[in-house]
Every structure is written in C-alpha cells, then in structure tokens.
Amino acid sequence: MNGPVILDRRSVLAGGGALIVSFSLRGAVAQEAKPQELKPQGPKLPGSLATSPYLDSWIRIDADGRITAFTGKAELGQGFRTAFQQIAAEQLDVPFDAIKVITADTKLTANEGYTSGSHSMQDSGTAILHAAAQVRALLMAEAARRFELPAENLRSENAAVIAPDGRRLGYGELVAADVLHVQAQPTSPLKDPQSFKVMGQPVPRVDIPAKVTGGAAYVQDMRLPGMVHARVVRPPSYGAELMEFDAAAVEKMPGVIRIVRDGNFLAVVAEKEFSAVKAMHALAAAAKWRESAKLPNQNDLPNVLTRLPSQDFAILSRSDPSVTGTRRLEATYTRPYQSHGSIGPSCAVAQFADGAMTVWTHTQGVYPDRQAIAEMLGMPQPSVRLIHVEGSGCYGHNGADDAAADAALIARALPGRPVRVQWMREQEHGWEPYGPAMVTKLSAALDEAGRIADWNFAVWSNTHSMRPGGAGSLLAAQHIAKPFAVPAPKPLPLPEGGGDRNAIPIYNFPNAHVMHHFIPAMPLRISAMRALGAYHNVFSLESFMDELAGLAGADPVEFRLKHLDDQRGRDVVEKAAQEFGWSRDRKAAQNRGQNLGYGFAFARYKNLAAYCAIASEVEVDRETGRARLVRAVAAVDAGQVVNPDGITNQIEGAIVQSTSWTLYESVAFDDTRITSIDWQTYPILRFNSVPDSIKVHIINRPGQPFLGSGETGQGPAAASVANAIAHATGKRLRNLPLSRKRIKDAIDA
Amino acid sequence: MITLKVNGQDHQVDADPDTPLLYVLRNDLELNAAKFGCGLGQCGSCTVIVDGQAVLSCVTPLLLLEGKQVTTLEGLGTVAAPAPIQRAFMEEQAAQCGYCIAGMMMRAQALLMRNSKPTDAQIRAELEPNLCRCGTHMRILRAVHRAARLMDTADAAGDRSIR
Numbered sequence: 001m002n003g004p005v006i007l008d009r010r011s012v013l014a015g016g017g018a019l020i021v022s023f024s025l026r027g028a029v030a031q032e033a034k035p036q037e038l039k040p041q042g043p044k045l046p047g048s049l050a051t052s053p054y055l056d057s058w059i060r061i062d063a064d065g066r067i068t069a070f071t072g073k074a075e076l077g078q079g080f081r082t083a084f085q086q087i088a089a090e091q092l093d094v095p096f097d098a099i100k101v102i103t104a105d106t107k108l109t110a111n112e113g114y115t116s117g118s119h120s121m122q123d124s125g126t127a128i129l130h131a132a133a134q135v136r137a138l139l140m141a142e143a144a145r146r147f148e149l150p151a152e153n154l155r156s157e158n159a160a161v162i163a164p165d166g167r168r169l170g171y172g173e174l175v176a177a178d179v180l181h182v183q184a185q186p187t188s189p190l191k192d193p194q195s196f197k198v199m200g201q202p203v204p205r206v207d208i209p210a211k212v213t214g215g216a217a218y219v220q221d222m223r224l225p226g227m228v229h230a231r232v233v234r235p236p237s238y239g240a241e242l243m244e245f246d247a248a249a250v251e252k253m254p255g256v257i258r259i260v261r262d263g264n265f266l267a268v269v270a271e272k273e274f275s276a277v278k279a280m281h282a283l284a285a286a287a288k289w290r291e292s293a294k295l296p297n298q299n300d301l302p303n304v305l306t307r308l309p310s311q312d313f314a315i316l317s318r319s320d321p322s323v324t325g326t327r328r329l330e331a332t333y334t335r336p337y338q339s340h341g342s343i344g345p346s347c348a349v350a351q352f353a354d355g356a357m358t359v360w361t362h363t364q365g366v367y368p369d370r371q372a373i374a375e376m377l378g379m380p381q382p383s384v385r386l387i388h389v390e391g392s393g394c395y396g397h398n399g400a401d402d403a404a405a406d407a408a409l410i411a412r413a414l415p416g417r418p419v420r421v422q423w424m425r426e427q428e429h430g431w432e433p434y435g436p437a438m439v440t441k442l443s444a445a446l447d448e449a450g451r452i453a454d455w456n457f458a459v460w461s462n463t464h465s466m467r468p469g470g471a472g473s474l475l476a477a478q479h480i481a482k483p484f485a486v487p488a489p490k491p492l493p494l495p496e497g498g499g500d501r502n503a504i505p506i507y508n509f510p511n512a513h514v515m516h517h518f519i520p521a522m523p524l525r526i527s528a529m530r531a532l533g534a535y536h537n538v539f540s541l542e543s544f545m546d547e548l549a550g551l552a553g554a555d556p557v558e559f560r561l562k563h564l565d566d567q568r569g570r571d572v573v574e575k576a577a578q579e580f581g582w583s584r585d586r587k588a589a590q591n592r593g594q595n596l597g598y599g600f601a602f603a604r605y606k607n608l609a610a611y612c613a614i615a616s617e618v619e620v621d622r623e624t625g626r627a628r629l630v631r632a633v634a635a636v637d638a639g640q641v642v643n644p645d646g647i648t649n650q651i652e653g654a655i656v657q658s659t660s661w662t663l664y665e666s667v668a669f670d671d672t673r674i675t676s677i678d679w680q681t682y683p684i685l686r687f688n689s690v691p692d693s694i695k696v697h698i699i700n701r702p703g704q705p706f707l708g709s710g711e712t713g714q715g716p717a718a719a720s721v722a723n724a725i726a727h728a729t730g731k732r733l734r735n736l737p738l739s740r741k742r743i744k745d746a747i748d749a
Numbered sequence: 750m751i752t753l754k755v756n757g758q759d760h761q762v763d764a765d766p767d768t769p770l771l772y773v774l775r776n777d778l779e780l781n782a783a784k785f786g787c788g789l790g791q792c793g794s795c796t797v798i799v800d801g802q803a804v805l806s807c808v809t810p811l812l813l814l815e816g817k818q819v820t821t822l823e824g825l826g827t828v829a830a831p832a833p834i835q836r837a838f839m840e841e842q843a844a845q846c847g848y849c850i851a852g853m854m855m856r857a858q859a860l861l862m863r864n865s866k867p868t869d870a871q872i873r874a875e876l877e878p879n880l881c882r883c884g885t886h887m888r889i890l891r892a893v894h895r896a897a898r899l900m901d902t903a904d905a906a907g908d909r910s911i912r
C-alpha cells in the first residue's frame with residue numbers, strides 16, 4: 001500500500017515559522033537518515049549527537065523566545081523529562097520553566113532507537129547537555145557580532161545576552177540567522193559544575209502534578225473525537241489456530257461496530273468500551289482453537305534449558321599459572337521466567353486517515369516500532385507516524401509494541417476513526433514477552449591467603465531482546481493469515497551484553513574464565529526486562545562471593561574490597577557499609593538470634609554504567625519461611641548528578657521491585673498454556689512486605705559523564721537480600737524466587 | 750438513564766446497569782484518575798470513594814450506585830488548589846510512572862477521613878489491596894503520613910473545608 005508521506009520535522013519547521021526555516025529547506029537532513037550518512041569526520045560526538053549531529057535536532061529557539069528541547073527517548077516514569085529540562089536550562093542559562101521538552105515522536109525528534117539499558121542520560125542527556133552548551137555559545141557569538149564586542153565581554157542570563165553597557169538581546173532575537181542548524185562540535189563550552197543552579201538540584205518532576213490530580217497523563221487517557229474502542233481476542237496459547245468463531249451473534253450485540261479477523265488475529269470494535277469488553281468475552285467464549293502442547297516442564301526448567309542447543313562464547317579468559325587455589329567451591333543458580341507485570345495493561349490509539357497511519361503508543365522505541373508496523377501493514381515508513389505517550393511503567397519490553405500493532409491493524413479496517421485498544425489483565429500477563437529464565441554455574445578456588453585464585457562462571461540464557469526491528473516481533477504480525485516469521489534471536493554484543501550482561505566479574509581475579517551459552521530456542525515468548533541478564537548474573541556472582549567469603553572466614557564486605565581495585569566501586573561499597581553500620585550491626589545481629597540477617601552486594605551495571613552497593617537487613621520467620629526486607633541502605637555513583645531525587649526514586653524503586661522478583665515471582669505454565677495470568681496467580685510484593693526504611697546515598701561526581709542509574713539496583717538488591725537470608729538461616733538458597741516454601745524447606749532440611 | 754452523583758454533581762448516565770463504574774467515570778464522564786489495572790478487583794488502581802468507603806470501581810456495577818456519592822481524585826482538588834493528600838504526594842514526589850497513584854491516594858483519603866492520625870501499621874494495612882509495580886511504596890507511605898499532618902494543621906486552623 002502506498003500512502004502520502006507524513007511530513008518530517010524539517011518540512012514542518014519550514015512551514016511552522018520557526019527561525020530555523022531557511023536552513024531547514026536545504027532538505028539534506030531527514031531525521032531518519034542513516035547514522036553513517038550523518039556522521040561527521042573526526043572525533044566521535046558526545047552521546048546521541050554521534051547519530052543526530054545537528055544542534056537544532058535537540059534545541060529549538062523560536063523568534064518569540066520559546067525554547068524547546070527534543071529527545072528521541074521516551075519518558076517511562078523515570079522522570080528524565082525533568083532531568084533533560086534541567087540540563088538544557090542550566091547550559092542555556094534560562095529558567096527551568098522556560099523550556100518545553102518534546103519526547104519521542106517520529107515526526108519531531110531524533111531517532112534514538114530504544115529507551116532502554118539505562119542509556120537515556122548517557123545518550124540523550126549528554127546530547128542535550130552539549131547541544132545546549134554549544135547553542136549558548138553560538139548565541140553569544142551572534143550577539144558579539146551584533147554588539148561589535150568580543151564574546152568574552154558578554155554574559156548570558158535569563159534567556160538573553162547582555163553587554164557590559166547594558167544592551168541586551170533576547171535569544172529569540174538572536175536566532176534569526178542560520179545559527180542553530182549546524183553540526184555539533186566534539187567538545188563544548190560546558191559550564192563549571194560549581195556554578196550550577198538547576199543541575200544537581202532535586203527539582204520536582206514536571207509530570208507529577210497532573211498525575212496526582214486526574215489530569216490526562218497516559219495514552220490510556222486519550223479521547224480523540226470519534227474514537228472507538230477495540231478489544232483483541234488472543235489465542236489461548238502460543239501457536240493456537242483459530243478454527244471457528246461466531247461472528248453473527250457478536251455483530252448483533254449492541255454497540256458492536258465490526259469484527260476484525262485476519263488469520264489467528266481476532267478483534268472486535270465497539271462504540272463504547274464496555275460493549276467491546278462484553279463482545280470480546282462473547283467472541284472468546286464461542287471461538288474454537290486448535291492448540292498443541294509445546295511448553296517445557298516447568299519443574300525441570302534448568303535442565304531443559306541447559307540441554308537445549310547453544311552457541312558458546314568464551315567471553316573472558318584470564319590466566320596466571322603462578323597462582324593456584326586449594327579450597328574449591330561450586331554452585332548452580334537458577335532464575336525462572338518473570339513478568340514485567342505493568343500495573344496498567346498495554347494500550348494504544350491508532351488512526352488511519354488519508355492513507356497515513358498515526359499511532360499513539362507507550363513503546364520504548366518509536367522509530368523501530370514504526371519500522372515494524374509499517375512492514376506489517378505493507379506501508380512505506382514515512383506514511384506511518386508513531387508518537388510516544390506515557391503508559392504505565394514498563395521495566396523493559398512489555399506489551400506496548402504489540403498493542404500499538406493491534407491498534408494499527410484494527411484502525412486500518414476502519415479508516416478515519418481513531419481506535420483505542422486496551423489489553424486486558426490476562427492478556428498482559430499471558431502474552432507479554434517475559435524476562436528469560438537463566439542458569440549459572442560457578443566454581444572458584446581460594447589460595448592459602450584466602451583470596452580467590454581461580455574463578456569460573458558459565459551462564460545459559462536466551463537472548464534478552466526480541467524488540468521490533470522487523471514486523472515478526474509483533475504478536476499481531478505473527479497471528480495474521482500471512483504471518484511474519486519471528487526473527488532469529490541474536491545475542492546482544494558485549495561490552496553491554498544480554499544474557500552475559502555483568503557475567504564478567506568487576507573483581508580482580510588472577511585466573512578467570514567466563515562462558516556464555518547462548519540458547520537460540522525460545523520455549524516461552526521473551527524479551528528485555530529491566531537489567532537483562534545482569535539481574536541473575538549479579539545475583540549469582542554476588543551470592544557466590546558471599547559463599548566464598550564464608551569459606552575464607554572473611555567478612556563479606558572486606559572480602560569484596562580485597563578483590564576490588566576500581567576506586568569508585570570501593571567508594572560505594574565503603575559508603576553503603578558505613579551508612580548501614582555494617583560491621584557493628586552485623587555482629588549485633590548474630591547476637592540477637594537467628595531471625596535477622598544482614599546481606600551485602602555490589603555491582604557496576606554493565607561494568608560501565610552506574611555503581612551500586614546495597615546492604616540489607618532481612619527478617620525470616622522460621623515457622624513459615626516468610627522473609628521480609630526490613631531495611632536497606634544503598635550507595636550509588638551515577639557520575640554527574642542531574643536530579644538527586646530522581647536517582648533516589650529510581651534506586652528505592654529498584655530495591656523494592658527486585659525484592660519482589662527475588663522473593664515471589666515466577667511465570668507459571670502447563671504443557672500448553674501460561675497459567676499465571678493475573679495478580680492472584682502471579683503474586684508480587686504488597687504493602688505488608690514493604691521495608692521499614694530504604695536509604696539511598698548518592699556520591700556525586702561533578703563534571704563526570706552521566707551514568708544511567710535506572711537498572712543498576714536490580715542485581716545488587718537481589719543478591720543483598722539473598723545473602724541476608726543465608727545469614728539469617730544459615731542456609732544458602734540458589735534458585736529464584738527465594739520463596740517462603742523454599743526457605744522453609746531449607747530451614748527444615 | 751441512571752442518575753449518578755460524582756464529585757458533588759448529578760450526571761445522567763446512559764449506560765447498561767451492569768457497566769462497571771470505572772468505565773462510566775473514564776468514558777462517559779471523561780475523568781482520568783481512576784485507572785484500569787486489572788478489571789478483576791485485584792490491584793486497586795481503579796479505587797474511588799463511595800459514601801466514604803474506598804471502593805474498587807472496576808467491579809462495582811452502575812446499578813449499585815443510585816443515590817450514592819461517588820468521589821474521585823478530581824473531586825478532591827486541582828493543581829492550583831490541591832487537597833492535602835494531593836499536596837502531600839507532590840511534596841514527597843510520590844510517583845514513578847504514577848499509574849497506581851490515584852488509587853493509592855483515594856484509599857488513603859478514605860482512611861484519613863475516618864482516622865485522622867493513623868499509625869504506620871494502620872496505613873500499611875489499609876493500602877494492602879493496592880499494588881504498585883514501580884516500587885514507590887516508601888514514598889507513598891511518607892506521603893500519607895504527610896497528608897495526615899497537613900490535614901491536622903488545617904483542622905487546627907479551623908479549616909475543615911479542605912479535608
């Protein structure tokens with residue numbers, strides 16, 4: 001299908017009256033141009049400037065003085081819209097409120113791929129930082145030219161450049177020339193962190209007022225004129241085929257507009273939302289599906305996984321024959337499939353009008369998802385526009401992209417009418433791509449001095465990203481009559497890695513060998529979940545460090561420091577231990593009986609992002625096996641801090657969420673169907689298990705690069721809790737989740 | 750047609766009597782705060798107040814609401830004139846994605862209306878039915894404590910209107 005082109009940002013700006021018009025018309029730079037076409041010669045540009053080097057892709061100043069910062073990243077509840085606004089305001093020398101931030105939209109913003117991997121601050125934050133600083137310099141230079149004074153004599157303040165004699169030119173007056181449509185330089189005149197007024201401050205989040213007063217804040221809250229409501233009837237299991245269904249009866253139901261069926265894709269559209277829900281139930285009740293039993297035995301999952309064919313990569317091989325160990329320890333750790341479990345099921349609104357498709361979605365990647373949806377619909381990409389609108393927190397790749405595809409497919413059948421698709425709870429739990437199950441096998445030996453001489457780590461894992469690129473990643477595209485094949489899974493490359501993320505130890509071991517067994521087969525639908533493989537790898541690695549500390553008769557914190565050279569790593573370990581009162585309290589706990597335990601864990605996320613150490617106190621009820629995190633103290637180094645309260649919020653959340661994964665969570669299935677399909681069958685942490693206190697200490701590093709902190713807490717929180725349970729019970733649990741039953745069985749064993 | 754009293758106003762609602770209140774609030778009355786989370790009474794994101802009690806609007810059919818007073822988050826205050834509970838959640842920055850937050854606030858509000866000085870244990874027990882996936886719990890607890898203090902101050906000043 002061919003459709004008219006939705007105008008890209010340049011052409012829109014050309015008609016929009018902004019003063020970057022003249023150069024916009026050059027037309028040479030489309031936002032979706034291939035990164036390499038744009039790459040300037042010479043040194044790499046900072047952050048996402050490397051792929052979108054024009055300053056006006058990031059900062060736009062209108063003649064009337066309005067200032068807009070653009071990001072290709074999507075706000076997912078991490079609060080970075082506020083952080084970006086702080087960065088731009090600081091470097092431009094304008095008040096915080098003077099800036100409007102526009103987030104991911106294929107018509108308006110740069111292509112920054114996915115909002116994932118704690119990359120937003122590193123990629124987009126860094127780009128905005130440098131772009132804003134360079135824009136300010138350009139405006140100063142332009143003012144200098146007009147004032148006929150050297151730029152050094154001028155100062156910027158409150159969105160204006162001011163001369164010593166009091167003459168003043170507002171930023172809006174200065175952008176009249178081609179000032180901002182220029183490629184960024186590799187280095188920027190950044191402000192001295194000592195002089196920061198907005199960056200580094202706990203500025204209140206701009207999105208919160210609407211969220212606590214009932215403002216429209218989410219894609220779920222969109223109400224477009226003439227909008228209709230759709231519900232999808234998903235197959236009862238993977239690969240199920242639709243044999244028959246009763247369209248006639250459902251079409252007669254009040255308010256039903258249309259049934260959309262394409263192969264195994266079945267949906268119903270109604271004027272009112274609850275009519276759509278009722279019609280969906282009626283349609284589902286009468287539909288007959290052919291299912292097949294294909295799922296593995298859940299109780300034997302670790303063996304199933306390790307027996308699957310794998311591609312094997314030796315990702316670290318370090319040898320020092322002069323050092324040998326004597327006392328050896330081995331252990332196997334496992335993780336089940338786990339759900340993102342967004343509180344709000346996925347939702348999208350789509351409208352097909354005049355041959356063009358517009359989709360409002362909470363996807364993490366508007367550009368890749370557009371590519372997938374365009375391919376599914378057989379439309380050229382420029383005829384499809386994706387606009388990010390916030391949804392419920394996603395913590396990775398949940399049903400967002402699929403809901404967007406559902407909406408687009410249904411909207412195409414009803415030209416002109418906006419279609420809102422809302423997934424039901426059972427659909428989100430049953431069809432989201434889960435965090436993959438994993439197995440790790442570790443062995444290590446201590447030398448005479450109680451140091452680790454030899455370390456072996458092997459991880460078995462699926463890929464950790466089946467995010468769209470092609471249509472085959474979308475459920476709807478898999479279910480239609482002419483289905484798109486699921487793309488072949490690939491391991492994500494190091495140094496960030498996927499299943500092997502954080503498999504390479506940050507500690508200094510003379511002999512160290514790490515194997516990544518990448519399993520292409522995917523018995524369950526899986527994709528990226530917050531921290532990817534780092535959650536399980538850090539859980540395993542940091543649990544095993546404790547086991548080895550026990551063997552060495554050493555204090556776990558001292559044992560870690562003994563093997564840790566990275567100074568910033570040592571700083572967070574020492575900070576967390578000190579603020580927790582580690583040595584004192586740990587002794588006190590031992591004296592207080594066996595119900596309380598203290599645990600410690602540390603990691604640097606991906607070995608290249610934020611550092612995080614967590615000490616925790618856990619109480620275990622020996623009668624029931626119930627474990628509760630009582631208090632946690634974290635220390636974090638995320639580089640230059642933009643919004644300390646934002647980081648604290650992320651780390652507090654990471655600790656609570658990871659504790660929930662670690663103590664309770666496991667996707668359940670029989671040989672055919674997923675059986676954990678709601679909050680009863682997939683329980684998560686509730687208020688009765690919330691800690692008494694969580695304290696987060698941030699080590700600020702003024703002038704250092706931003707290090708994303710959104711995922712750094714997941715692994716350390718898990719291991720810290722596991723180590724505390726081992727300390728409280730004297731029993732080591734190595735299979736996630738560390739459930740009440742497993743703890744009780746271990747105590748009784 | 751059913752007459753539904755929401756946030757002090759009467760509305761004539763043209764919906765089937767079995768329609769859950771949540772859909773009526775969100776679609777017929779275009780109120781955003783109550784959220785669809787599960788539709789099964791399991792998560793609390795749809796919580797509103799009916800005659801002073803916290804109620805799960807996703808499992809409460811319209812026909813049970815004739816003659817009752819429904820209050821949603823919108824009925825408490827606005828960005829410009831926030832109610833104590835809203836001010837408290839803003840001051841504590843008690844949200845990540847925020848999807849669960851309206852439900853949390855309504856359940857907390859119902860508690861504070863009948864017990865102006867709840868203990869920490871009482872707040873935790875009260876909020877038990879409501880789920881948050883982002884792990885914002887610590888801030889939610891702090892915000893409810895703060896709301897209690899704010900209401901207390903308002904009471905001391907003799908201003909009960911903002912309760």
Ligand code: FES
Nearest residue numbers: 786787792793807
């Ligand atoms: S939406 Fe009502 S309890 Fe979940």
Ligand code: FES
Nearest residue numbers: 847849881882883
């Ligand atoms: S703040 Fe996101 S679910 Fe609670």
